[in-house]
Amino acid sequence: MDFEDTPEEAQFRAGVRDFLAKAAEPRPPGSGLVYRAGNEDPKFRERAKAWQAKKADAGYAGITWPTHWGGRGGSPIQQVVYDQEEAKYAVPRGLFDIGLGMCIPTLCTWGTQEIRDRFAGKALRGEEIWCQLFSEPAAGSDLAGLRTRAEPDGSDWIINGEKIWTSGAHYCDWGVLVTRSDFAAKKHDGLTYFFIDMRSPGIEIRPIKQMSGASHFNAVLFKDVRVPDSQRLGAVGEGWKVALTTLMNERHTIGGRVGAGVEDVFELARKLDLGDGPALQNGAVRDKLADWYVASQGLKYVNFRTMTALSRGDTPGPEASLGKLVNASMLQNIAAFAMDLMEQGGVLCDPNLAPVAGAFQQTLLTSPASRIAGGSDEIMRNIIAERVLGLPPEIRLDKTLPFNQLPTGKR
C-alpha cells in the first residue's frame, strides 16, 4: 500500500513534467478559488486552442485514444498523471472536454474511416470545438423522452425542435444530436443520431441565464434545419445505442473547484469572531467542520482507490457517482453554514464587503445546479442502488408503448 507511481508511471510523469516545464507557466501558489474557466471569452478560447495544439504536438492531447484515431494509445492512469501535473500550471482548461471526451469517440466508433479522418485530428488539435445536443426541456433525467423531430427529405433530414443545456453552442463548430425519427415506435426505438454543423441555417442559439446570474448553457432551437444523411451515425432508429456510446464516455471532469469548500469554511472559522472568540472555538462549529473534513478526506481516498484501479488497468464502475452526490450537497451546506456565521452581514454579495470575496454567497447560488446538472442526486442514488447494489430498476410502463401513446404532463 503506497501512493507512489509504478516505474512506468514515474517515467511517464517525468516526460510530462519535462514538457510542461518547457511549454507552460507554473500556477502562482495560493491562487485560491478557481471558478469555471472563461470559455465564454474569445481570448481565452484563442489561448486554449494554442495550448491544445502544443499538447497535441507533444502527444498529450489524446492520451487514452487509440493510435488509429491519432491518439497516444495510453492508459487512463496516464491521463490522471497528466492532469495532476497540468493542474500545477497556468494553462487554459475545459474547452475541449466534451468534444474529445464524448463527441469524437462516438464519431470514431460509429462513423466511417472518412469521417474519423476528417474530424478526429482537427478536434484533437483544438481547431474545431464540439458540443452535445441531447437534453430537451421535457427530456432531462429521462433523456429517451426527447421529441426533437427528424424527417427524411431526399438525401437530407429536416430537424425541428429544441435542445437545452448545451455548453458553448454559440462558439462550437460541430455538435452531436439525438432526434426522434419515428414517433410511432417504442420510446427507445424511434431515435436517430447525427452530427451537425453548428452554423447550419435554421439554428438559433439562446443563452440560458442561471439563478446565479451566469450563462454557461444555451437553448438551441432547430427550425427546418437540414442535415445530410451522410452525417447520420448508426442506423435509422438506432440512435439510442449510439447515444449510449456518448454517455458512457461522460465523466465528471475534475477541473477547477466550483465553489467555496471545506478549506474556505475552516479559514473563515479561524478568522470570524462570534462575540466570544473565533468561530473555530465554538463546539457546534467544530462538530460541523469535523464532519466536512472527514467526508472530504473520504472522497479524496475514494479517488485514490479509483486511481489504483485505473493504474491496474481495471475500469472503475459507477462508484464515481459517489463523489458528485456527496460533494454537491456538502458545498450547499457549507455555503449556508458559512453565511450563518456571518449573521445578518452574510447576505452581502459584494466581494469587497463579504469574507472570501463573497465566495460562499456565490456558492449558495451555484450549488443547487451541482445537485442537478450531470445527473441529479436522485439519479445518482438510483445508479448506485441499481448498478452497485444490484437492486431492481423502477417499474417502467414507458418502454413498451409507442412513444406517441405515452402520457405526458404540462411541463
Add this chain to the structure above:
Amino acid sequence: MDFEDTPEEAQFRAGVRDFLAKAAEPRPPGSGLVYRAGNEDPKFRERAKAWQAKKADAGYAGITWPTHWGGRGGSPIQQVVYDQEEAKYAVPRGLFDIGLGMCIPTLCTWGTQEIRDRFAGKALRGEEIWCQLFSEPAAGSDLAGLRTRAEPDGSDWIINGEKIWTSGAHYCDWGVLVTRSDFAAKKHDGLTYFFIDMRSPGIEIRPIKQMSGASHFNAVLFKDVRVPDSQRLGAVGEGWKVALTTLMNERHTIGGRVGAGVEDVFELARKLDLGDGPALQNGAVRDKLADWYVASQGLKYVNFRTMTALSRGDTPGPEASLGKLVNASMLQNIAAFAMDLMEQGGVLCDPNLAPVAGAFQQTLLTSPASRIAGGSDEIMRNIIAERVLGLPPEIRLDKTLPFNQLPTGKR
C-alpha cells in the same frame, strides 16, 4: 386564540374531575418515565377490568360511541379532555384500546343487532378483551397480501394460516380476523372477515421476543380452526372493505411515554461532565438540544391544532402521521446521542450503573420498533405525500392480477 376550554368542554371537564377525584388515586408527581403498561401481568388486568367497569358505570368508557351501541354519544374532544384528566391519576391504561377503538366499532358497523347487543356492552365494561388478527409474516405494510386461508365447510369456515404482531393474544377473549377465501380472485377481492373466539381449538399462540428482550406481541397460528359463518362480518369476498373500517379507527394512542426523550437528555446534559464542564455548556450539545426542543414543541402545538379541530367537530386528517414519524427517529437519535455523552460507559445497561436507570440504553433498543410498528416511516411518508399533498400513488401491478398469479419473494 387561546388554550381554554369552551363552556361545554369546561363543564364536561368538571364532571370528569369530579368522577376521578372520587374514584381514583392521583399519580405521584415526578413519577418519571412510564413504560408500557403491564398488560402481561394478570393482576394488572384484573385492576384494569375493575377500573373499566367503574368508567362504564360513570359513562366515561365509550365517550365517542353512539348511544345505540351503549356509548355516551359524545365528541372526540370530550375524549381528549377525559384522557388529559385521567393521565393525572394512577389508573391502569391501554388494555382495551384495540377492542374498543377498532374491533367493536367494526362489529357494530357490520354486524347484526344481535351481535352488537352480545358484544358491545361486555367489551365496554372490560369483561371481554379483544385483539386484532391482521398482519402476517408476509403481509405487513402490504396488509392485503395476506394468505391465511378460509374454506367453507357446511355452516362453518375452516381457517389455516399464521397471524403476527397480535398484542395480548393469550389473554384476549375474542379477535377480529381477515382471511383469504378466494386465491383466484384479485388481491383485494378475495378476502373475508370474521370475529373469532380466541379459545377455539386449533389456535396456537407463540410470543414474539423483540430485540429489546420484551415480548409484547404474539404470533397466532391457525390449524383447521372452525369459525361459524354467523361470525362473518360483511359479505364473502368483501373482507377488505370491513378491514378498512377497523383500520380507519386505528389511532396512535397517546398513552405513557415509551422511552427517554428530550426532557431526559436535557437533564443528563445538566449533570454529566464532559471533562471541561457540564455537557450542557458544550456548543455541539446545545445545538442538538435546541433542535430536539424545537421539534418537540412543534409536535406539541401540532397536537393543539388537532385538538382545536376536534373541538370544532372537524375530523383531523392524516396529519396525525406527522407525530409518529418525527418522534420515532427523534427518540432513536436522542438515545444514541445520550449514550455518546456517556462515552465508553454508555454501553452499560444495568439500571444501577447507567444514568437515568438505563433509560437511554433501553430506548436505543426499543426505538427501532417505533419506526416500524403501526406504519413504518416509509408508509407514513407515503400517506403524507398522497393524502395530504395529493401526489399520485405508487404504480401498482398487484391490483389487477389474480392473487395466486402475483410474484412473491422468499420472505
Add this chain to the structure above:
Amino acid sequence: MNFDFSDDLKALREQARKFLRQRCPTATVRRVLEGPEPYDLRLWQEIAAMGWTGAAIPEAWGGAGLGHLGLCVLAEELGSALAPTPFASSIYLAAEAIMLAGSDSQKQAWLPKLAGGTIIGTFALAEGPGKADPGKLFTTWRGGALTGEKLPVPDGDVADLAVVAARGERGLQLLLVDLNGPGVTRHAVDTIDPSRSHARLVFAGAAAEPIGELGRGEALLRRLEERAAVLMAFEQVGGAQRALEMARDYALQRYAFGRPIGSFQAIKHKLADVWVATELARANAYYGAWALSRDAPELPLAAAAARISANEAYFLAAKENIQVHGGMGFTWEFDCHLHYRRAKLLALALGSTRLWKERLLLELEAANAPL
C-alpha cells in the same frame, strides 16, 4: 382549546391572499429583483391604504388596532407572495420599537406616519459580517450625536426613519434617527436577494434621540427581536408553504419515464419531509403568535422556537423546490430562486439559527425546568 385564528382574521387572510395573488404575482417581485426600483411603490401604497401597515398599531396612533394576531396573518401572506416592500423593516421593527418603548411624543410623531405608510422605517444593528455583539458596537452615541456605520440595513436606502442600536454612555441604546437629516449618507449594497433592498448607512454626527430608558437598551433590543422574530416566522411559514406548493404542482405536471415525477418515492418522501418541517414551523409560529398577542412571559422561548423552526423549514422548502424542478429549477427564468434567496435572507435578517439556539438554551437554563 381554540389554538387558531378567529374567523375574522381568517377572512382577513383570505382577502390578503386574493389581493396579493392578483397584485403581487412573481412578475412584480422580479421587477424589483431585476430593475432599479428598490421596492414596489404602488404595492406598498395599496397595502398601506388597506390598513395593513397599521394593523397592529392602536387606533389612537392611526392604526387599525387589529392587534398582533392580525399582523401575523398578513405576514404569512406577504411571505407567501414574496412581497417586495419594506413592510418588515417598517412595521415589525421600527413601528414595533416605538410601540414598545417610545415616549408619547415619539409615538405621536411617528406611529401615524408608519401606520399610514407615508414614511418608511427600519432598524439598524449589524456592522458588517459577523455577530453584532451588543457589548461591542462601534457605532457610538454621544451628546445626542450618532457616529458610525451600519451594514447591511434592510431598506436603509429608502427609509425615512431608523431605529439604530449604538453604544451610549450607559451601554447599548436604541435611537431614533431621521435619515433625511444631515450627517447621514447611504449607499445601496448587493445582497443575495435583490428583491429586498439593503444599504450601508454612515452616520457622521447625525442627530439621534433615545428611545426607551437609558441603560436598558439590551433588554429592549431583545424584546424587539423576539417580537419581530414571531412576525417574520409567519412570513417564512408563508414562503415555505408556497415553495412546497410550487414543488408539488410541478411534480404533478412534469412527466418522466412515462409518469408524473410526483409518483416517484424520491420526490414524494422529499416533499413529505418538507411538509413535516413546515407544519412544525407553523405550529411553533402559532404558539409565538399567542405569546406575542398576550405579551406572555413565554415569549422569549416561543419566539426562539418559532424562529429556529421557520429558518429551517423555509430554507429546506426552498432548496428542495429547486431540486424537484430539476434543470429548470436553477434557471433565472423559473421562480424557484426567488424563494431560495428570500429564505436565506430572512434566516439571517434577525440573526442566524445559531444565535437563536443560544438564546433558547439560555432561556431554558434560566427556567431550569424547561420542558
Add this chain to the structure above:
Amino acid sequence: MNFDFSDDLKALREQARKFLRQRCPTATVRRVLEGPEPYDLRLWQEIAAMGWTGAAIPEAWGGAGLGHLGLCVLAEELGSALAPTPFASSIYLAAEAIMLAGSDSQKQAWLPKLAGGTIIGTFALAEGPGKADPGKLFTTWRGGALTGEKLPVPDGDVADLAVVAARGERGLQLLLVDLNGPGVTRHAVDTIDPSRSHARLVFAGAAAEPIGELGRGEALLRRLEERAAVLMAFEQVGGAQRALEMARDYALQRYAFGRPIGSFQAIKHKLADVWVATELARANAYYGAWALSRDAPELPLAAAAARISANEAYFLAAKENIQVHGGMGFTWEFDCHLHYRRAKLLALALGSTRLWKERLLLELEAANAPL
C-alpha cells in the same frame, strides 16, 4: 498509486472470510449473546492457531510478522462476522500497548503468550459513564500498587492481563497488571451487546508495573488509541458492509405490493446512502491503515478521520438494516439487532465520535494549514 492491500493480504482476507463464514455463523454469535459463555473459546483457539492473534506481532516475539496491514484485513472480517472473541482487547489494545512501549523483558514476558492466544489481554480506562479524563482518573498507582475501579472493561471478566490507565506520581501512567494476582476482583456487567463481555474491575493494592516512560503516559495513551482506532475502524467497516448486504439481500427477497421492496426508491435510496457512508468509511480506514503501517506523522489525523467515519457508517448501516427488514427487523430472532448492538458498542469502545472530532480539530489547529 497502489492504494490497496497486496495480493497476499487479499488472499489472507479471502481465507479469513471463508473460515469465519463456516466457523462463525450468527448462531455462534447468538450462543455467546444468549448464553453464559463470555466468549467462544473454540473459535478463539482456532483463530490463535491460525496465527491471527500474532499477525502484527514480530516473529521475534512469537508473532507472524505480517505487519499491521495484515491485522487490518483480519479485523475487517472479524467485524463482518461479529466474532464473539476478545480479539480487539487482547490484540489492538494490550499487545499494541506492549509493542509500543514495553521493555524488552515485558515484551518477552507477554507478547508470545498474547500472540499465541494462550492468555487474554485487555485495556482499562473508563471509570463509569462519562469521559475518562486523563487528568482526572480516580484509579491511582503508588508504590507499585494499584487502587481503584474500572468500568466497563471489555473482556475484563476473562482477561489475564490488563493495561490499566491510572494516576501515578508523575501523571497518567499505563500499567501492566496480572489480573489473576491478588488485589483484583471482577464482576461481569450487562451491556447493550452481550456478545462481547464486559466487567467491572476493582483494584485493591494490586501489583502493577509501569509500561512506557514515567511522565509520558498521556502521549502513549493517545498513540495507543490512535492505533486501536484504525484497527477497530476495519472491524466497523466490515460490520457496515455486512449489514448493508443483509439489507440488500432482504430487499431483493421480500415482496410487497407485488414487487420486491428493493424496487421502491425509499429503500433504494436509503441503501445508496448507506453504501456512500460505508465507502467513505472504507476509504478513510485505508488511509488510516497506510499511516498505521508506516507509523506516519499523519496517523493522528488519519486515525481520527477513520474512526469518525466508521462510527457513523456502521451505526447508520445497522439501524437502516433493521428498518429495511420491517417488523421482522426488530425481533430477537432476526440477526439485525446483532449488528445494531455491536455498532453502538464499537462506536463507544474507544470514546465517542464527539471526542474524536475534538481530537481531529486539535490536530488540524496544530497543523494550521490542514486541508
